[in-house]
Amino acid sequence: xxxxxxxxxxxxxATAMSxxxxxxxxxxxxxxxxxxxxxxFWDHWxxxxxxxxxxxxxxxxxxxxxxxxxxxxxxxxxxxELTAAAEAQAKSGHDILQMPSWWPHAYSENLEPLNDxxxxxxxxxxxxxxxxxxxxxxGGKWLAVPATPGSQIKGPCSRIDLMxxxxxxxxxxxxxxxxxxxxxxxxxxxxxxAAEACQKAGFPFGxxxxxxxxxxxxxxxxxxxxxxxxxxVKGDITVKTDAVRQALEFYKKLIAVLPxxxxxxxxxxxxxxxxxxxxAMILNPPSAWAVAKRDAPQVAxxxxxxxxxxxxxxxxxxFLPYFWGVWAFGKNKEAAKSLLAHLSSPAAxxxxxxxxxxxxxxxxxxxxxxxxxxxxxxxxxxxxHYPDPYQQQTLSIAASPAxxxxxxxxxxxxxxxxxxxxxxxxxxxxxxxxxxxxxxEGFMRT
Amino acid sequence: xxxxxxxxxxxxRAARPRKKSASLxxxxxxxxxxxxxxxxxxxxxxxxxxxxxxxxxLYLATxxxxxxxxxxxxxxxxxxxxxxxxxxxxxxxxxxxxxVIFKALIGFIVAHFVHNIPGxxxxxxxxxxxxxxxxxxxxxxxxxxxLFDPSYSAFNYTLSFFGVGPIPWLxxxxxxxxxxxxxxxxxxxxxxLIMYLAALKSVPDQLYEAASIxxxxxxxxxxxxxxxxxxxxxxxxxxxxxxVTFANFDxxxxxxxxxxxxxxHLFATWAFQVGIQSSDIPLGACVSLFMVPILAxxxxxxxxxxxxRGNEA
Numbered sequence: 001x002x003x004x005x006x007x008x009x010x011x012x013x014a015t016a017m018s019x020x021x022x023x024x025x026x027x028x029x030x031x032x033x034x035x036x037x038x039x040x041f042w043d044h045w046x047x048x049x050x051x052x053x054x055x056x057x058x059x060x061x062x063x064x065x066x067x068x069x070x071x072x073x074x075x076x077x078x079x080x081e082l083t084a085a086a087e088a089q090a091k092s093g094h095d096i097l098q099m100p101s102w103w104p105h106a107y108s109e110n111l112e113p114l115n116d117x118x119x120x121x122x123x124x125x126x127x128x129x130x131x132x133x134x135x136x137x138x139g140g141k142w143l144a145v146p147a148t149p150g151s152q153i154k155g156p157c158s159r160i161d162l163m164x165x166x167x168x169x170x171x172x173x174x175x176x177x178x179x180x181x182x183x184x185x186x187x188x189x190x191x192x193x194a195a196e197a198c199q200k201a202g203f204p205f206g207x208x209x210x211x212x213x214x215x216x217x218x219x220x221x222x223x224x225x226x227x228x229x230x231x232x233v234k235g236d237i238t239v240k241t242d243a244v245r246q247a248l249e250f251y252k253k254l255i256a257v258l259p260x261x262x263x264x265x266x267x268x269x270x271x272x273x274x275x276x277x278x279x280a281m282i283l284n285p286p287s288a289w290a291v292a293k294r295d296a297p298q299v300a301x302x303x304x305x306x307x308x309x310x311x312x313x314x315x316x317x318x319f320l321p322y323f324w325g326v327w328a329f330g331k332n333k334e335a336a337k338s339l340l341a342h343l344s345s346p347a348a349x350x351x352x353x354x355x356x357x358x359x360x361x362x363x364x365x366x367x368x369x370x371x372x373x374x375x376x377x378x379x380x381x382x383x384x385h386y387p388d389p390y391q392q393q394t395l396s397i398a399a400s401p402a403x404x405x406x407x408x409x410x411x412x413x414x415x416x417x418x419x420x421x422x423x424x425x426x427x428x429x430x431x432x433x434x435x436x437x438x439x440x441e442g443f444m445r446t
Numbered sequence: 447x448x449x450x451x452x453x454x455x456x457x458x459r460a461a462r463p464r465k466k467s468a469s470l471x472x473x474x475x476x477x478x479x480x481x482x483x484x485x486x487x488x489x490x491x492x493x494x495x496x497x498x499x500x501x502x503x504l505y506l507a508t509x510x511x512x513x514x515x516x517x518x519x520x521x522x523x524x525x526x527x528x529x530x531x532x533x534x535x536x537x538x539x540x541x542x543x544x545x546v547i548f549k550a551l552i553g554f555i556v557a558h559f560v561h562n563i564p565g566x567x568x569x570x571x572x573x574x575x576x577x578x579x580x581x582x583x584x585x586x587x588x589x590x591x592x593l594f595d596p597s598y599s600a601f602n603y604t605l606s607f608f609g610v611g612p613i614p615w616l617x618x619x620x621x622x623x624x625x626x627x628x629x630x631x632x633x634x635x636x637x638x639l640i641m642y643l644a645a646l647k648s649v650p651d652q653l654y655e656a657a658s659i660x661x662x663x664x665x666x667x668x669x670x671x672x673x674x675x676x677x678x679x680x681x682x683x684x685x686x687x688x689x690v691t692f693a694n695f696d697x698x699x700x701x702x703x704x705x706x707x708x709x710x711h712l713f714a715t716w717a718f719q720v721g722i723q724s725s726d727i728p729l730g731a732c733v734s735l736f737m738v739p740i741l742a743x744x745x746x747x748x749x750x751x752x753x754x755r756g757n758e759a
Contacts, residue, residue, distance in 0.1 A: 264615070
């Protein structure tokens with residue numbers, strides 16, 4: 001058996017020739033010439049809503065010659081948060097990950113700056129609201145792009161009949177479909193009177209006092225409407241202020257007319273409360289109404305989503321945005337940015353909103369009057385005021401304007417609802433405030 | 447016998463001149479070496495899934511919130527100053543001790559009933575009574591959540607026929623603690639039942655016969671025969687259950703998420719809230735590590751007693 005040996009000279013010559021051939025060869029663009037992209041999207045609860053994301057991603061992938069894989073991750077039991085924590089620790093995972101409100105700040109060191117994506121998007125779609133800036137920006141750097149899927153306002157969803165009958169309030173007249181709100185009298189005082197009247201009639205407002213987001217978001221908007229902040233924008237503790245005391249006094253009166261087991265409510269409890277026909281109002285995105293359409297149509301026909309009541313310091317509505325972040329350790333960042341721009345185009349936003357039956361909210365000012373909200377029903381126009389089309393509310397998140405890393409802890413430890421509940425259950429005001437102050441001191445860790 | 451053979455082989459070979467390959471063969475032929483290689487996959491698995499995370503969490507517990515610098519034990523000293531932390535310690539102890547006592551008691555009583563059921567029927571009862579233990583707890587707890595549900599509680603609906611309630615099962619601190627302990631007992635009692643049943647079956651009938659001849663009543667038989675014969679099983683089962691119950695997560699997470707007012711939080715659920723939800727992983731690691739000394743003390747006491755009895759035997 002003969003064996004031919006390769007001399008050093010032959011090896012060098014062959015390598016040089018191969019390299020030259022590779023460099024001078026014409027660039028042939030293959031099916032997936034621009035590489036691969038892996039995405040983790042929030043798994044939408046609306047049947048079929050994920051299909052809109054899949055279709056948009058596929059359309060972009062084919063156009064840009066990028067091989068895309070999408071994982072839909074449920075938010076149940078904090079699966080998205082766990083995925084984000086694991087990927088940030090491992091410095092490996094998806095290229096794009098959809099993350100809930102507080103996570104861009106929590107992982108700011110691991111996220112790719114997205115100013116080059118956001119600046120053109122704002123020019124194209126209009127300004128974003130203050131909460132999106134607060135949660136998505138750090139030191140002038142955009143940490144993530146606001147995602148339409150999953151973003152929501154948790155405003156009042158009222159029973160037209162019960163509010164009219166027991167509280168004497170015509171919510172359709174106050175928030176007419178297709179027109180601007182006539183809600184000057186819709187204040188915290190009116191809201192409390194309505195809550196008392198409905199409770200007396202056996203249909204209490206379904207507002208949770210638990211530790212999950214719905215309860216915390218409501219508390220956040222009510223506190224803000226009184227100008228009450230536990231920690232201010234500079235990071236100073238401001239628990240023992242008149243504004244906080246005023247908000248607590250209001251909450252005490254409200255808690256007295258809420259269902260007795262409201263302290264144990266989770267994010268599903270208020271939905272069930274409305275659908276079961278036991279309550280005159282809940283504070284929630286239109287998911288409860290959408291389920292009622294299927295399971296209790298007679299209830300759905302009487303639902304009207306509208307704006308939050310105004311307090312002494314303004315009209316605040318809880319806004320909970322989702323974000324798309326690009327990991328700094330991702331392998332195809334340019335492709336990721338290009339996809340995010342595609343998913344934030346007006347046409348894509350319209351598709352997201354339509355596929356979710358109006359549940360998903362874009363964060364941009366020019367995108368609040370889409371036809372889905374005007375047409376959804378029954379009753380027709382029930383969602384018209386859901387996206388705050390006349391921008392009469394300050395869209396806010398509980399615990400803001402505290403620095404986000406402190407606010408995140410106030411939010412997830414449910415300090416606001418716990419404080420209100422302690423006071424309402426008989427703890428002295430100053431004792432409850434001292435407890436909250438101690439908690440906030442603990443949140444100052446860096 | 448095998449030991450002797452191996453020993454003999456070793457002695458026989460020892461007479462021959464030593465060779466490297468022979469020595470390797472000799473090492474590989476040892477029973478202990480074979481046993482080591484057979485258990486190696488398990489050792490590696492435990493190292494990967496238990497030891498590595500345990501040491502990693504120790505490391506995490508020594509970092510600052512941003513996980514950028516070493517802070518020694520200051521996370522622990524910070525925790526000691528937190529009111530909520532001490533509440534969690536107290537609640538974890540109440541939860542674990544109460545649940546284990548009731549699981550042991552119910553397991554012991556039901557094991558006696560089952561033990562006295564004859565032949566085939568006993569198999570059926572054993573199977574049925576094990577059902578709570580074989581259903582994944584996350585799933586069965588969801589069913590309990592519906593039973594306790596504020597709007598649709600089946601319990602409250604039933605109680606309403608007797609003019610009782612509605613009871614805020616998960617909305618009031620007392621009832622919420624009662625509910626999470628109840629579900630844990632429901633889930634864990636079959637484990638005690640099966641262990642106690644196995645122990646009961648190993649108690650020789652002659653002992654009971656002799657006691658009957660001596661005129662012992664049922665209580666004296668239990669006190670002087672059954673309990674002493676089951677002591678080791680009771681101790682080991684209690685320790686095992688105490689560890690698992692202390693570290694419980696799913697039941698509280700699903701039923702109450704720690705509420706109302708943090709009054710049902712356990713170490714694991716609070717660690718999750720602090721570590722994952724509030725993005726303070728080092729503090730979360732500290733909270734979960736705090737279970738180790740408590741359980742270590744319990745383990746030392748219980749196992750020391752088991753050893754003592756073993757030596758007595």
